[in-house]
Amino acid sequence: MALVAFKTKEKKINEQAPVERQTVYSTKKCNLWYGNHHALKNINLDMKEREVTAIIGPSGCGKSTYIKTLNRMVDLVPNVKTSGAIEYRGRNIFSKDFHVEELRTRVGMVFQKPNPFPKSIFENIAFGLRIHGIKNKKLIHETVEKSLRQAAIWDEVKDRLHDSAYGLSGGQQQRLCIARSLALEPDVLLMDEPTSALDPVSTLKVEELIQDLKEKYSIIIVTHNMQQASRISDKTAFFLNGEVVEYDDTYTIFNNPRDHRTEDYITGRFG
Amino acid sequence: MENVQKNIHTDEMINKIPVRLLKNKIYKGLFLLAALFTFILLVVLLARIFSQGASHLSWDFLQNFASRRPEQAGIKAAVIGTLWMMAVVVPVSLLLGVGTAVYLEEYAGKNRMTRFIQMNISNLAGVPSVVFGLLGLTLFVRVLFLGNSILAAGLTMSLLILPVIIVASQEAIRAVPKELREAAYGLGATKWQMILRVVLPSAIAGILTGSILAFSRAIGETAPLVVIGIPAFVAFLPKSVFDSFTALPMQIYNWTSRPQEEFHFLAAAGIIVLLVILILMNSVAVWIRNRYENKY
Ligand SMILES: Nc1ncnc2c1ncn2[C@@H]1O[C@H](COP(=O)(O)OP(=O)(O)OP(=O)(O)O)[C@@H](O)[C@H]1O
Numbered sequence: 001m002a003l004v005a006f007k008t009k010e011k012k013i014n015e016q017a018p019v020e021r022q023t024v025y026s027t028k029k030c031n032l033w034y035g036n037h038h039a040l041k042n043i044n045l046d047m048k049e050r051e052v053t054a055i056i057g058p059s060g061c062g063k064s065t066y067i068k069t070l071n072r073m074v075d076l077v078p079n080v081k082t083s084g085a086i087e088y089r090g091r092n093i094f095s096k097d098f099h100v101e102e103l104r105t106r107v108g109m110v111f112q113k114p115n116p117f118p119k120s121i122f123e124n125i126a127f128g129l130r131i132h133g134i135k136n137k138k139l140i141h142e143t144v145e146k147s148l149r150q151a152a153i154w155d156e157v158k159d160r161l162h163d164s165a166y167g168l169s170g171g172q173q174q175r176l177c178i179a180r181s182l183a184l185e186p187d188v189l190l191m192d193e194p195t196s197a198l199d200p201v202s203t204l205k206v207e208e209l210i211q212d213l214k215e216k217y218s219i220i221i222v223t224h225n226m227q228q229a230s231r232i233s234d235k236t237a238f239f240l241n242g243e244v245v246e247y248d249d250t251y252t253i254f255n256n257p258r259d260h261r262t263e264d265y266i267t268g269r270f271g
Numbered sequence: 272m273e274n275v276q277k278n279i280h281t282d283e284m285i286n287k288i289p290v291r292l293l294k295n296k297i298y299k300g301l302f303l304l305a306a307l308f309t310f311i312l313l314v315v316l317l318a319r320i321f322s323q324g325a326s327h328l329s330w331d332f333l334q335n336f337a338s339r340r341p342e343q344a345g346i347k348a349a350v351i352g353t354l355w356m357m358a359v360v361v362p363v364s365l366l367l368g369v370g371t372a373v374y375l376e377e378y379a380g381k382n383r384m385t386r387f388i389q390m391n392i393s394n395l396a397g398v399p400s401v402v403f404g405l406l407g408l409t410l411f412v413r414v415l416f417l418g419n420s421i422l423a424a425g426l427t428m429s430l431l432i433l434p435v436i437i438v439a440s441q442e443a444i445r446a447v448p449k450e451l452r453e454a455a456y457g458l459g460a461t462k463w464q465m466i467l468r469v470v471l472p473s474a475i476a477g478i479l480t481g482s483i484l485a486f487s488r489a490i491g492e493t494a495p496l497v498v499i500g501i502p503a504f505v506a507f508l509p510k511s512v513f514d515s516f517t518a519l520p521m522q523i524y525n526w527t528s529r530p531q532e533e534f535h536f537l538a539a540a541g542i543i544v545l546l547v548i549l550i551l552m553n554s555v556a557v558w559i560r561n562r563y564e565n566k567y
């Protein structure tokens with residue numbers, strides 16, 4: 001039975017005394033259209049703090065669209081329409097008095113393709129602090145080092161902080177981009193296939209990093225890699241054609257899915 | 272297995288490679304010829320100018336004002352006048368041009384109105400320079416009472432080169448990858464911070480490349496200066512942008528239109544000076560551009 005391949009040890013959280021976890025993101029009847037194309041259909045999802053939520057599903061099912069809606073990055077696409085509500089810690093992110101700048105400061109994002117700025121490694125990390133008006137040199141230096149350490153890339157770059165970030169390998173660039181997000185100490189980290197361009201070693205590093213970050217951050221991660229989802233996430237949402245087919249504990253999704261489409265997908269009999 | 276059957280004959284393809292390589296050579300030769308032709312024309316032009324003018328280049332020529340006697344005539348007022356004019360043209364055209372480009376690319380909605388404006392800007396680049404001279408004459412010289420001053424000429428020249436700067440800047444801004452913009456927005460940057468810290472630094476090399484061509488044109492243009500009545504015979508140096516002045520192309524034009532052959536040689540010497548100023552100015556722009564390009 002193929003399902004066994006993903007059999008993971010039952011997550012610790014379930015065994016320990018239940019911890020009080022607040023909801024960070026609550027999506028309510030959310031729809032999204034690119035022009036006439038209905039890309040997200042009546043999405044209802046609640047995500048808890050200090051958990052890793054994986055979003056899986058075949059190509060084109062709306063995973064990136066959804067994660068980009070969570071920090072309103074879809075606003076950049078012309079002709080986008082949304083309906084319904086997404087509440088971030090109880091505040092509707094679509095409401096006028098919730099500035100996108102605030103939302104994106106509290107919610108960091110790591111993109112599918114590493115996108116460092118054409119600046120030095122140091123300036124890449126300092127960028128976020130600088131745009132928020134932080135001028136204190138000591139604080140900036142400390143934060144740059146701390147973020148690079150957290151992203152498990154410090155040892156590789158500590159001697160070349162003032163060299164171009166473009167001189168780094170793809171995997172290093174991706175960890176740099178993770179560090180860049182961490183520098184602002186966000187509440188939530190959105191990651192869109194952060195390891196799809198990485199080799200197995202870098203992938204493992206990023207996965208370990210996610211495990212560490214979970215202590216403090218809530219992480220929502222899109223991935224095409226089933227093993228990855230089963231290894232690192234607490235909850236998994238299965239998207240199909242813009243709808244959420246199933247959303248449950250990762251253990252349940254991978255071992256005992258309710259919907260046959262979920263099962264077909266994770267066993268590879270699908271799309 | 273239907274779809275593994277070979278329909279492509281690799282040997283035949285390999286036999287065709289020599290023909291393709293020959294074509295490859297022929298095209299290379301054609302492009303070389305085109306470049307060579309341009310290069311030879313340029314050399315002939317320069318050789319003519321230098322053979323006529325080089326012997327007339329002297330410290331006196333640079334230090335003297337205009338004169339009716341060729342042996343005393345110099346180019347001082349024109350050189351200084353051109354520098355003054357460019358001191359108006361460079362900041363005005365860059366600010367207006369880049370500003371307009373940023374607005375059109377980053378802020379303006381993509382509707383029929385912007386497309387209309389866009390089309391007009393591109394068309395303006397092809398309008399004869401005399402027309403810009405007439406516009407300058409009406410607007411700056413007459414309506415704003417600037418007379419035939421440095422400011423009037425500088426503003427007119429700025430208008431003339433504005434379309435080129437706008438279009439070049441738009442191209443450069445458009446070439447900034449979407450991913451970099453998203454990275455900045457993702458960290459909570461406002462639009463203006465994103466433009467200032469991501470778009471402009473990435474676009475500056477392209478903006479300058481286009482602007483260099485535009486500035487070169489402004490230095491060499493004669494017609495608009497004639498139309499707004501810039502004198503060719505000036506025996507003093509301007510003290511502010513409101514003074515009247517003369518510029519190199521005016522001076523050169525004046526000399527070439529005189530009957531005495533001596534003056535034609537002076538014109539050639541004047542062209543050499545103009546070329547040198549052009550090269551100096553463009554080197555600065557290239558230097559700035561490379562600084563930004565090579566930085567990372
Ligand atoms: N900017 C856009 N304009 C129009 N349609 C879009 C746009 N971006 C995405 N779409 C469409 O919306 C649907 C969902 O796209 P999305 O990028 O969210 O898919 P995805 O699940 O992330 O796929 P993948 O796994 O391949 O990244 C697709 O049908 C796509 O063609």
Ligand SMILES: [Mg+2]
Pocket residue numbers: 063064065192
């Ligand atoms: Mg995607």
